[in-house]
Amino acid sequence: MSVTDEVLAANRSYSSTFQLSHLVAPPSRKLAVVACMDARLTIEPMLGLKTGEAHVIRNAGAIVTEDALRSLIISHHLLGTQEFMIINHTDCGMLSFQDAALEAKLRETTGTAAVAPAAFHAFSDLEENVRRQMQKLRSHPWIPASIPVRGFVYDVKSGLLREVAMGKTLSA
Amino acid sequence: MSVTDEVLAANRSYSSTFQLSHLVAPPSRKLAVVACMDARLTIEPMLGLKTGEAHVIRNAGAIVTEDALRSLIISHHLLGTQEFMIINHTDCGMLSFQDAALEAKLRETTGTAAVAPAAFHAFSDLEENVRRQMQKLRSHPWIPASIPVRGFVYDVKSGLLREVAMGKTLSA
Numbered sequence: 001m002s003v004t005d006e007v008l009a010a011n012r013s014y015s016s017t018f019q020l021s022h023l024v025a026p027p028s029r030k031l032a033v034v035a036c037m038d039a040r041l042t043i044e045p046m047l048g049l050k051t052g053e054a055h056v057i058r059n060a061g062a063i064v065t066e067d068a069l070r071s072l073i074i075s076h077h078l079l080g081t082q083e084f085m086i087i088n089h090t091d092c093g094m095l096s097f098q099d100a101a102l103e104a105k106l107r108e109t110t111g112t113a114a115v116a117p118a119a120f121h122a123f124s125d126l127e128e129n130v131r132r133q134m135q136k137l138r139s140h141p142w143i144p145a146s147i148p149v150r151g152f153v154y155d156v157k158s159g160l161l162r163e164v165a166m167g168k169t170l171s172a
Numbered sequence: 173m174s175v176t177d178e179v180l181a182a183n184r185s186y187s188s189t190f191q192l193s194h195l196v197a198p199p200s201r202k203l204a205v206v207a208c209m210d211a212r213l214t215i216e217p218m219l220g221l222k223t224g225e226a227h228v229i230r231n232a233g234a235i236v237t238e239d240a241l242r243s244l245i246i247s248h249h250l251l252g253t254q255e256f257m258i259i260n261h262t263d264c265g266m267l268s269f270q271d272a273a274l275e276a277k278l279r280e281t282t283g284t285a286a287v288a289p290a291a292f293h294a295f296s297d298l299e300e301n302v303r304r305q306m307q308k309l310r311s312h313p314w315i316p317a318s319i320p321v322r323g324f325v326y327d328v329k330s331g332l333l334r335e336v337a338m339g340k341t342l343s344a
Contacts, residue, residue, distance in 0.1 A: 002255060002320060003201045003202065003203045003255050004203070004255050004257055004320060004322050006220075007203070007219040007220060007221065007257070008333060008335075009220075010219055010220020010221075011218060011219055011220065011331075011332065011333045012332070013220065014217060014218055014219075014220065014331055015330055015331035015332040018330060018331030018332075020212065020328075020331065021328070021329045021330070021331075023211070023212045023328065025210065025211075025212070025263060025264075025265050026211075027211035028211070029175045030175065031175045031176070031179070032209075037204075037227045037228055037229045037243050037247065038197065038227070039195070039197075039198075039199035039200070039223070039224050039225055039226055039227055039228075040192065040195045040197070040223060040224055041223075042216050042223040044214050044216075045186060046183060046186055047179040047182055047183055047186075048178075048179060048181075048182020048183065048185065048186065049179065049182075051211070051212060051213075051214040052211050052212055053211055054211055055209045055210070055211055056209055056211075056230050057209045057230050057231055057232075058228050058229055058230045059229055059231070059239050059240070059242070059243045060229075060242060060243040060246045060247070063239075065238075065239040065242075066237075066238075066239070066288040066289045066290070067231050067235075067237040067238065067239035067240065067289070068231070068239065069288060069289050070231070070232060070237075070289035070291070070292055070293070071209050071231045071232040073278070073289065073292075074232045074265065074266075074274075074292060075209065075232070077274070077277070077278060077281070078265055078268070078269060078274070079265055083174060083175050083176050085176055085179070091197060093197050093246065093250055093251055094246075096250070097250060102246075102249070102250070105249070106245070106249060106314050109249070110313055110314055110316075112313035112314070113313075114312065114313050114314050116238040116241060117238045117239070117241050117242035117245065118238070119242075120242055120245075120246060121242070140286065141282055141284035141285075141286050142278050142282055142284070142286050144282075148174060148176060150176055156192075156193070156195065157193045158187055158190060158193070159183075159186055159187035159190030159192065159193075160183065160184070160187040160190075161180060161183045163180075
């Protein structure tokens with residue numbers, strides 16, 4: 001049996017005791033979280049969130065890509081969220097490679113170049129990465145200045161979030 | 173107190189009983205899930221997944237954007253996942269607007285145009301959206317054909333996943 005089939009069996013069990021049919025689309029606590037896809041982060045229990053309370057956006061490295069911006073703009077303007085959090089974490093896989101090396105490996109492994117993705121967004125400094133993502137949000141014309149944008153590093157060894165100060169304007 | 177501060181207090185409580193420091197980066201069940209950011213989807217319990225078992229990628233509409241492709245390529249090639257699931261859901265906010273109207277509203281509200289995002293990826297047919305995302309993965313040269321890519325619609329009223337057949341090749 002594939003993992004997908006195991007997961008579908010688990011979902012039938014989840015559905016058999018489902019009691020959340022009253023929930024509506026707008027997140028009740030008006031929070032949107034951008035976090036890494038890492039398997040060690042289970043966002044809702046980590047943040048004490050119940051189902052229905054917050055939007056959760058996740059990708060490799062919690063990068064504020066064009067796609068994350070798209071999701072956050074929809075989150076705020078159409079579904080009413082009013083606070084944004086960005087969550088990176090210790091021991092992130094994005095610290096372990098460089099874009100050019102990965103692209104070279106993929107070309108070699110597959111024998112094919114690809115148009116997209118144009119970048120993998122690997123990084124070498126966790127806190128600087130968090131600050132860069134905060135800055136991208138703070139500088140976007142469609143994200144109101146009234147929305148708090150706060151950034152964090154999650155420690156995968158302790159389960160604790162540590163806030164990253166925005167600090168000085170970064171160099172490009 | 174802001175919601176972010178409430179969430180940080182909840183995280184301190186989470187950390188106080190944390191017992192997951194043994195987990196490593198590669199997802200133990202070698203699964204990557206692409207799901208919508210909707211607050212009514214809490215992916216891990218919905219799928220019977222424990223922390224550490226799967227990568228979770230989320231955005232507005234579970235769209236296989238360039239960013240989701242980036243994350244899945246990293247997930248497979250660097251962290252060893254071998255199965256992909258795409259999860260849309262009933263009553264999705266992406267069914268409720270059209271890209272051009274949202275962009276016009278944002279220009280009017282903010283008085284500013286923006287370079288990115290170039291598209292919002294609203295859609296009018298849920299199953300067709302799932303099939304399009306599956307097709308984008310199936311046609312990417314850096315996603316091996318050996319990886320199962322299966323698509324689902326989650327029913328927010330019942331908690332149940334329903335599989336979407338890939339079906340015929342879609343028109344562009």
